[in-house]
Amino acid sequence: xxxxxxPLNPDEAFRPPRNQWWDVWDQFKTHRGALAGLAVFVSIILxxxxxxxxxQVDPGQLNIRMRNQGPSWDYPLGTDQLGRDLLARLMYGxxxxxxxxxxxxxxxxxIGTLIGVLAGYFKLLDSPLMRLTDLFLALPLLPLLxxxxxxxxxxxxxxxxxxxxxxxxxxxAIAITSWMQTARIVRGDVLALKEREYVLAARSxxxxxxxxxxxxxxxxxxxxxxxxxxxxxxxxxxxxxxLSFLGLGFPPDFPTWGRILYEGRDxxxxxxxxxxxxxxxxxxxxxxxxxxxxxLRDALDPRIRGR
Amino acid sequence: xxxxxxxxEVRDLxxxxxxxxGILRRHTGDVKAVDGVSFDIYEGETLGIVGESGCGKSTCxxxxxxxxDITAGTIKIDGVEIGAKGQSALRKMRPTMQxxxxxxxxxxxxxxTVAAIIGEPLDEHTDWSKAKKLERxxxxxxxxxxxxxxxxxxxxxxxxxxxxxxxxxxxxxxxxKFIICDEPIAALDVSIQAQVxxxxxxxxxxxxxxxxxxxxxxxxxRHIADRVAVMYLGKIVELAPRDALYATPRHPYTEALLSxxxxxxxxxxxxxxxxxxxxxxxxxxxxxxxxxxxTRCPKVMDICRQIDPEYRELAPGHFTACHLYNDAGETGxxxxxxNQQGEDA
Numbered sequence: 194x195x196x197x198x199x200p201l202n203p204d205e206a207f208r209p210p211r212n213q214w215w216d217v218w219d220q221f222k223t224h225r226g227a228l229a230g231l232a233v234f235v236s237i238i239l240x241x242x243x244x245x246x247x248x249q250v251d252p253g254q255l256n257i258r259m260r261n262q263g264p265s266w267d268y269p270l271g272t273d274q275l276g277r278d279l280l281a282r283l284m285y286g287x288x289x290x291x292x293x294x295x296x297x298x299x300x301x302x303x304i305g306t307l308i309g310v311l312a313g314y315f316k317l318l319d320s321p322l323m324r325l326t327d328l329f330l331a332l333p334l335l336p337l338l339x340x341x342x343x344x345x346x347x348x349x350x351x352x353x354x355x356x357x358x359x360x361x362x363x364x365x366a367i368a369i370t371s372w373m374q375t376a377r378i379v380r381g382d383v384l385a386l387k388e389r390e391y392v393l394a395a396r397s398x399x400x401x402x403x404x405x406x407x408x409x410x411x412x413x414x415x416x417x418x419x420x421x422x423x424x425x426x427x428x429x430x431x432x433x434x435x436l437s438f439l440g441l442g443f444p445p446d447f448p449t450w451g452r453i454l455y456e457g458r459d460x461x462x463x464x465x466x467x468x469x470x471x472x473x474x475x476x477x478x479x480x481x482x483x484x485x486x487x488x489l490r491d492a493l494d495p496r497i498r499g500r
Numbered sequence: 501x502x503x504x505x506x507x508x509e510v511r512d513l514x515x516x517x518x519x520x521x522g523i524l525r526r527h528t529g530d531v532k533a534v535d536g537v538s539f540d541i542y543e544g545e546t547l548g549i550v551g552e553s554g555c556g557k558s559t560c561x562x563x564x565x566x567x568x569d570i571t572a573g574t575i576k577i578d579g580v581e582i583g584a585k586g587q588s589a590l591r592k593m594r595p596t597m598q599x600x601x602x603x604x605x606x607x608x609x610x611x612x613t614v615a616a617i618i619g620e621p622l623d624e625h626t627d628w629s630k631a632k633k634l635e636r637x638x639x640x641x642x643x644x645x646x647x648x649x650x651x652x653x654x655x656x657x658x659x660x661x662x663x664x665x666x667x668x669x670x671x672x673x674x675x676x677k678f679i680i681c682d683e684p685i686a687a688l689d690v691s692i693q694a695q696v697x698x699x700x701x702x703x704x705x706x707x708x709x710x711x712x713x714x715x716x717x718x719x720x721x722r723h724i725a726d727r728v729a730v731m732y733l734g735k736i737v738e739l740a741p742r743d744a745l746y747a748t749p750r751h752p753y754t755e756a757l758l759s760x761x762x763x764x765x766x767x768x769x770x771x772x773x774x775x776x777x778x779x780x781x782x783x784x785x786x787x788x789x790x791x792x793x794x795t796r797c798p799k800v801m802d803i804c805r806q807i808d809p810e811y812r813e814l815a816p817g818h819f820t821a822c823h824l825y826n827d828a829g830e831t832g833x834x835x836x837x838x839n840q841q842g843e844d845a
Contacts, residue, residue, distance in 0.1 A: 213613065390607035394670070397565055398621045399594030408620075412611040495611060495654035 220492035227488020233481035241287030250281040252448050270470055283470055286448035293364055293433045298425035300368030302375055306418055309379025310406055314387055326373045334370045341366045342441040359443050367429045375421045382414040416490050423486030427479035450475050507678055507710050508541040513573035515563040519785060531785045533559040535734035546711040548725030550718055556734040557714045561680045565597055566590055578677060595625050595674035602683040604663035608655035614666055615651040621673040640669040644699060661692035680712045697724055718761045722746055730754045733792040734784055740818040750820040752799045799824060
């Protein structure tokens with residue numbers, strides 16, 4: 194595309210259209226908070242993905258004699274009440290917590306956006322879909338989650354294997370109970386956007402509804418979606434912790450940040466570090482994702498871009 | 501002009517918006533935004549549509565393009581009947597007919613670059629390569645007087661007049677024959693208005709376009725239009741060649757409307773006898789019995805409150821719907837509807 198445009202151009206200052214994402218990246222780079230968030234998030238990802246390859250300690254290795262140790266060269270962050278190495282557990286647990294957070298957030302976002310756009314754009318679907326949303330909002334979520342997990346856990350575990358099955362189930366369960374806010378926000382915005390003249394203009398061009406939505410409506414509801422996405426990761430990690438705590442998440446020998454946190458809770462007075470580390474990691478993840486989302490939202494809006 | 505081809509034929513177009521009330525959302529009435537409008541537009545001409553706010557001008561324009569599902573009537577564009585077609589069948593017709601919108605702030609997607617906006621019709625209706633599309637986009641930008649280096653910018657970086665040019669370039673992208681200009685200058689500065697109107701006229705000359713120019717600016721319509729239709733409360737009350745309409749308005753509403761145009765000469769302006777209409781426009785959901793204008797007409801007669809006047813040709817090409825001309829033997833026999841409209845103008 195760039196090559197073909199060159200002959201047309203006698204002007205030096207002139208440049209052919211480049212991919213819009215370069216503009217987004219240029220703007221994103223100027224947002225300091227977002228860059229810091231990105232750096233923290235990447236280090237957390239590296240910590241949980243690459244960390245276990247460097248610190249090759251089995252997180253499930255029991256060593257009763259070495260329980261409740263403080264930091265030492267053998268156990269940089271100490272050990273828990275069963276003598277398991279906390280650093281290794283945090284690394285392995287982070288894999289699951291971050292994956293659950295991202296996947297559940299993404300699923301919830303997709304469901305919420307889809308329902309919101311359908312309800313906002315197609316008048317006939319509006320009231321059934323919104324009543325469905327109200328229904329889900331009115332349901333007490335924890336019992337629903339418990340029932341979901343209790344009903345489907347064994348079946349899924351048998352089909353996909355213990356960890357993968359439970360992973361999918363938990364992501365699905367969290368997504369299905371967290372899409373409602375997104376759906377409502379998106380519907381409200383779509384209702385306003387679809388009356389805008391540029392949507393009418395697209396219709397006069399003959400753009401079909403699907404492409405009107407993907408080209409004109411969705412990019413303009415991106416900001417609220419982005420905000421609910423960043424908040425969604427946080428709540429997904431925390432919901433996963435709650436499920437683990439209730440014994441309905443991953444099996445007990447599977448470390449996740451939430452489980453480490455809850456196990457450390459009984460010992461918080463003697464060994465506060467055992468709560469502080471997982472808590473810190475959860476907070477850092479949430480905070481960094483929030484900042485990234487903030488920067489991304491600004492970068493995606495051409496009106497703010499270039500200021 | 502008698503041999504000119506009709507590009508657009510609209511017959512008895514009705515666009516009602518239903519009113520639903522009560523818990524059951526029962527259908528209790530209609531807003532008759534456009535109520536039985538008929539007109540033709542000849543190839544290469546500009547038909548001006550004027551009228552006060554809320555009289556159904558814009559709705560009429562949008563209905564002609566089938567942006568709404570019309571209630572009744574037929575619309576023939578370039579020989580193809582589109583009144584009852586489904587939206588997917590209409591898609592193939594879209595390149596022939598395009599629209600320039602009223603609000604240049606609102607009619608461009610703020611998240612698309614100028615190149616993407618102008619290129620959208622090309623994306624939808626052609627399978628050209630990117631380079632070819634880009635070439636066409638630059639060509640269009642040249643045609644509407646936009647610098648090519650603006651292609652990567654976003655709409656917020658432009659002034660109202662420039663945005664309107666982007667909107668015009670988008671409408672031109674597919675080489676349409678017929679463009680509806682829905683108050684394209686209403687939101688612009690006076691100095692910019694002239695630029696945009698001149699641009700529209702130049703494009704008409706060079707590309708042979710046909711316009712339906714909707715406006716409430718009577719002087720601008722006088723400048724650009726070949727024929728003018730005056731709308732009141734969803735109906736065309738008078739349709740005539742421009743000079744005939746401005747020189748000898750027949751319908752009392754047209755007279756009142758024209759008397760409201762300010763004159764730049766203060767001496768003339770001081771002597772102008774304005775026809776001041778009393779009262780408000782009746783609600784289009786509950787139009788008066790008889791003639792729609794009977795509640796405000798200074799020349800109202802008894803018959804006006806009983807019978808809706810026919811839309812007839814008083815002089816060649818000069819149509820009006822008014823009971824004042826019921827015995828209009830001297831200018832031409834009353835005719836029904838506008839079926840004979842072909843021999844006019």
